[in-house]
Amino acid sequence: MTDKLIRPFWEAAERKELITCCCNRCNRDIWYPEEKCPDCGGDTDWRRLGTSARLLSWTTVQRQINGAFEVPYTPAIVVPDDAPEVQLVTQLFLSEGVLPACDMPLQLEFRELTPLQGEAFIAPVYRELKQ
Template sequence: MTDLTPAPLLPVTDDVDTGGFFAAAARGELAIRVCSECRTDLHLPRENCPRCGAFSREWRAVPRTGTLYSWTVVEHQVHPAFPVPYTVVLVEVDDTDGVRLLGRIDGRPDLEIGQAMEVWFQQVGDVTLPQWRPAASQEESA
């Protein structure tokens, strides 16, 4: 009998512009690309800095916390590897210049714009994916 479980869709983790993000996640860190010259956050990662024009860039570890900026609940299944319902969250990462990252939460969680969020790391095959959830302190007080 064959396994009918669909393979998950996974990102390319060795790309020159995004590989450092996934390498950091594999170490349990959240990292963003920054300009080595003027320290501008470069998210989405790009070849050169839009502020100073420098082509030197590096990865900087950032806090594993953020604020819920927006979310949507997906009710229509678009791929067999992602059963519905699930919620896609957009989180503004703390101590960054407005960097926002996406995450996925199973089901229909009770969320509120502005609530504290924390990252956790999901292992899917050989890839480590940063995901978001409501901060533990908020869950405990609920």
């Protein structure tokens, strides 16, 4: 079973919602979730995020080296527009001919991901923002 600190994140993903841990006292967004705020020591809870983000970093895995997913796939780090302190590890699903670029605007969607071992799960992933 998923660790109790991150379980609400995955339960929200099942509902097609993206949430982040945040401090009830100072309102700091905290990722990876913590029971107490590392800044002020306040209790934490969860808040819903919007659907837009910016691409911070990525790589495209072409060759299977002890990986979890069928290749090729593109793991990435994205920064949600409404939570600039948060850096989420996710996957990119870009349209044919679209290349990733730093600070690229992205749109949230939810997909069922199937690891090579284990059960399929719903995850927040990103694609290019359609204009």
